[in-house]
Amino acid sequence: MSTPIVANGAVLEAAPDAAERATIVVRDLAKRYGDIEAVRGINFDVQPGEIFGFLGPNGAGKSTTISMLCTLVKPTGGYALVAGHDVLRDRDAVRRNIGLVFQDTTLDGYLSAEQNMRLHAELYGVPRDVVGRRMQQVLEMVGLWERRKSTVNTFSGGMKRRLEIARGLMHSPRVLFLDEPTVGLDPQTRSSIWTYIRELKVAEDITIFMSTHYMDEAEHCGRIAIIDKGLIVVLDTPAALKAAVGADRVQIHTADDSAAIVALKERFDITAQIAEGAVTFGVPAGEQFVPRLFAELGVPISAVSVSRPSLDDVFMSHTGSTIRDAEADGSDQLRTMARAFGRR
Amino acid sequence: MASTTTTRGPLAPAAPASGPNHQIAAVRVPASSLRGELRAVKIVWQRELIRFTKDRLRIVTSLVQPFLFLFVLGTGLSRLAGAGTHGVNLRTFVYPGVLCMSVMFIAIFSAASIVWDREFGFLREMMVAPVRRSSLVIGKCLGGATVAGFEGVILICMAGLVGVPYTPILILEIFALQLLVAFAITAFGVMAAARVKQMQSFMALTQMLIMPMYFLSGALFPVSGLPQWLTILNRIDPLTYAVDPMRRAVFAHLHISAAARLTLDPGVTWFGWHLPGLLEAGVVALLGLLMLSIAIFEFSRIE
Numbered sequence: 001m002s003t004p005i006v007a008n009g010a011v012l013e014a015a016p017d018a019a020e021r022a023t024i025v026v027r028d029l030a031k032r033y034g035d036i037e038a039v040r041g042i043n044f045d046v047q048p049g050e051i052f053g054f055l056g057p058n059g060a061g062k063s064t065t066i067s068m069l070c071t072l073v074k075p076t077g078g079y080a081l082v083a084g085h086d087v088l089r090d091r092d093a094v095r096r097n098i099g100l101v102f103q104d105t106t107l108d109g110y111l112s113a114e115q116n117m118r119l120h121a122e123l124y125g126v127p128r129d130v131v132g133r134r135m136q137q138v139l140e141m142v143g144l145w146e147r148r149k150s151t152v153n154t155f156s157g158g159m160k161r162r163l164e165i166a167r168g169l170m171h172s173p174r175v176l177f178l179d180e181p182t183v184g185l186d187p188q189t190r191s192s193i194w195t196y197i198r199e200l201k202v203a204e205d206i207t208i209f210m211s212t213h214y215m216d217e218a219e220h221c222g223r224i225a226i227i228d229k230g231l232i233v234v235l236d237t238p239a240a241l242k243a244a245v246g247a248d249r250v251q252i253h254t255a256d257d258s259a260a261i262v263a264l265k266e267r268f269d270i271t272a273q274i275a276e277g278a279v280t281f282g283v284p285a286g287e288q289f290v291p292r293l294f295a296e297l298g299v300p301i302s303a304v305s306v307s308r309p310s311l312d313d314v315f316m317s318h319t320g321s322t323i324r325d326a327e328a329d330g331s332d333q334l335r336t337m338a339r340a341f342g343r344r
Numbered sequence: 345m346a347s348t349t350t351t352r353g354p355l356a357p358a359a360p361a362s363g364p365n366h367q368i369a370a371v372r373v374p375a376s377s378l379r380g381e382l383r384a385v386k387i388v389w390q391r392e393l394i395r396f397t398k399d400r401l402r403i404v405t406s407l408v409q410p411f412l413f414l415f416v417l418g419t420g421l422s423r424l425a426g427a428g429t430h431g432v433n434l435r436t437f438v439y440p441g442v443l444c445m446s447v448m449f450i451a452i453f454s455a456a457s458i459v460w461d462r463e464f465g466f467l468r469e470m471m472v473a474p475v476r477r478s479s480l481v482i483g484k485c486l487g488g489a490t491v492a493g494f495e496g497v498i499l500i501c502m503a504g505l506v507g508v509p510y511t512p513i514l515i516l517e518i519f520a521l522q523l524l525v526a527f528a529i530t531a532f533g534v535m536a537a538a539r540v541k542q543m544q545s546f547m548a549l550t551q552m553l554i555m556p557m558y559f560l561s562g563a564l565f566p567v568s569g570l571p572q573w574l575t576i577l578n579r580i581d582p583l584t585y586a587v588d589p590m591r592r593a594v595f596a597h598l599h600i601s602a603a604a605r606l607t608l609d610p611g612v613t614w615f616g617w618h619l620p621g622l623l624e625a626g627v628v629a630l631l632g633l634l635m636l637s638i639a640i641f642e643f644s645r646i647e
Contacts (some may be wrong), residue, residue, distance in 0.1 A: 072472060092376055095474035106469040108461075110395055122387035123473035125380040 023048045023175055023207040024069065028078030031064050038064040040230035041078060046175075046209060051201060053221030054211035055311070061230040062211040063103070066179045069209070070100055083174045096124065099168030099176040103183055105160050109153040113144055113163050116152060117170055124171040138166040141203060142196050158189035162196060169204065176200075178210035182217060194220055215311040226315055233318040238311060245309040245317050248286030251278040252293070253303040260299040267296055275322045282313065376474065384475040385483040392454060392487025396494075402453070403495075410446040410499055413438065414506060430604030435506040437608055440590035441563020443499045443518070444525050444583060448558070450495045451526045452550050454488030455533020459546045462537075477643040481534060485636055488530030489523060496522035509597050517593040524625060525586045528632030535635045538642030557583045568610035579614065586628045588612045589621035 024046035031039040039061040046052040054062045067073035069082055071091045080087045083097035107116050114135065121131045139145040142162035152160065161181060168176055181197070182190040194217070201208065210221070218224050218238060225235040234241065254260040260279050264270045272281035283289045286306040294301060307313075316322050374380065396402070418435035429437060461467040470480050500518055504510055533550065540546045560574075561583035570578065578584055588611060595609040612619050 070472065072468075092474040095472060096375075100472055102465070102468065104465045106465040108391070108395075108466045108469075109464065110398055111391070115391075115394065119387050119391060120469070120473075122383050123470065123475060125374050125377075125383060125474070127374070 030077030056227035099173035247282030388483025451529035458537035489527035492526035
């Protein structure tokens with residue numbers, strides 16, 4: 001709280017009453033590990049009942065932020081309120097009101113699903129008379145009620161994740177934090193996890209805060225904050241973010257990429273850049289543009305692709321690189337540090 | 345686990361997943377209370393027991409070492425030591441030490457599970473719970489002590505095989521003392537596990553400490569008339585103060601010559617002063633509590 005933080009202008013001039021109602025309030029939140037600023041002063045509110053997504057490459061500060069909101073890591077600047085409680089001063093109150101699903105499993109593999117659930121219920125002080133009913137309810141929601149007697153070590157990755165989601169709901173938290181809930185799962189399981197998350201959104205009166213680095217998953221969120229290098233670069237609904245990009249994305253493979261970039265600038269006044277190994281740029285009505293491109297570019301083109309704006313393009317338009325490229329050259333050091341500190 | 349199992353009944357009485365306004369969803373978690381903390385202590389303790397009973401191999405393998413010491417080493421060496429023991433069976437003599445040793449090993453293994461829990465992530469589930477870290481640490485230590493104490497009971501059952509009489513008072517004394525050792529060593533292990541993050545390092549560290557503690561404690565030899573350097577090391581070794589009262593208890597129930605008693609059960613002295621057995625047990629208890637406090641402090645610091 002002592003470090004002065006440059007407010008991250010792009011975000012939020014929320015009305016005071018909106019902030020009062022908000023389930024999560026974050027102001028100038030920062031975390032520094034020695035010389036490394038993992039999170040550099042971020043601001044946002046999450047309203048009750050929202051599915052709020054945190055999107056960014058690995059090492060962007062997503063996990064650190066979630067860890068701070070969950071009281072696992074102490075902020076070095078700013079503050080955050082979760083369910084009305086300060087994460088620094090009122091740690092236990094925050095913990096009672098949140099459910100957590102981490103990137104890595106935190107189940108006891110030697111115990112049965114039911115034993116894991118009961119253990120959680122005891123630790124969180126769930127009243128004894130509702131434990132049984134509540135457990136049945138959440139286990140049925142994730143389709144594991146029939147398997148409750150099985151040892152967790154016999155579960156597949158997807159089942160474990162579902163069990164963790166159920167366990168996180170056991171004490172009826174007001175906010176469920178999902179830190180990369182589908183990482184390391186196959187596409188089919190990923191989509192089934194999403195089905196469960198959406199169903200639970202209907203069944204429970206709950207706010208969901210999640211992080212992901214899968215662009216397609218961010219589309220499930222009501223609002224998305226894109227975070228890069230410890231700062232929120234933009235925050236809006238997926239539709240609004242895509243609409244703001246406005247252009248289709250064109251990628252071409254050419255005989256001479258640098259000549260092509262120069263030619264695009266000179267002949268069409270388009271600024272292109274290399275992304276994922278191809279010359280990439282945005283134009284309105286891309287399909288109509290391609291014939292002109294072939295006719296007038298003057299550099300031989302071997303392949304072309306045109307795509308509607310996706311969150312990938314949103315990310316690119318705000319950060320100048322695609323999420324995959326950002327991960328490829330993203331600060332390895334930061335990532336390692338964040339892990340080392342974040343996972344104790 | 346004491347099961348309050350819900351009757352399975354017809355699947356989902358009110359189709360829980362579909363109704364947005366059903367009542368059980370509103371579990372309200374109560375604010376911190378002593379009762380809540382006790383529930384946490386109990387469940388952490390219970391988990392240790394469940395894990396132990398599921399690991400049958402561990403129950404069996406952990407009995408191998410005491411058997412080796414008692415029957416193989418004890419029997420073999422008794423042929424050499426016959427004259428020195430004044431007719432007392434060497435197995436009877438080493439019994440208290442071997443009992444302490446096996447309890448120690450089990451206790452350390454129980455504490456080691458914290459390191460596993462960290463590696464497999466489960467520790468995090470406990471650390472983020474809205475309970476005090478001290479509850480978790482106390483539950484863990486009690487769990488380790490119970491498991492190790494159970495192992496001790498098996499060895500107590502074998503007392504007759506090595507010439508230790510089954511006198512109720514004696515059994516009770518041995519039981520209480522070994523429980524104390526189990527608790528103190530678990531606390532020591534938990535304290536170490538707060539700092540040491542890898543299983544290999546943890547095992548190496550504890551072996552490095554446990555083995556010397558065992559050998560120096562007088563578990564295998566009488567503690568009087570030793571060279572000075574060994575006497576000093578022996579008196580520093582905390583385990584000395586667990587083995588000695590246990591041996592005194594055993595010898596108090598044996599019918600042996602005064603010479604044998606003097607040689608084999610001289611008792612621990614501080615500068616010529618004989619420590620009473622109760623004080624020795626107090627030393628162990630105090631050290632156990634000290635290590636428990638350090639462990640709690642260490643775990644409370646971890647973010």
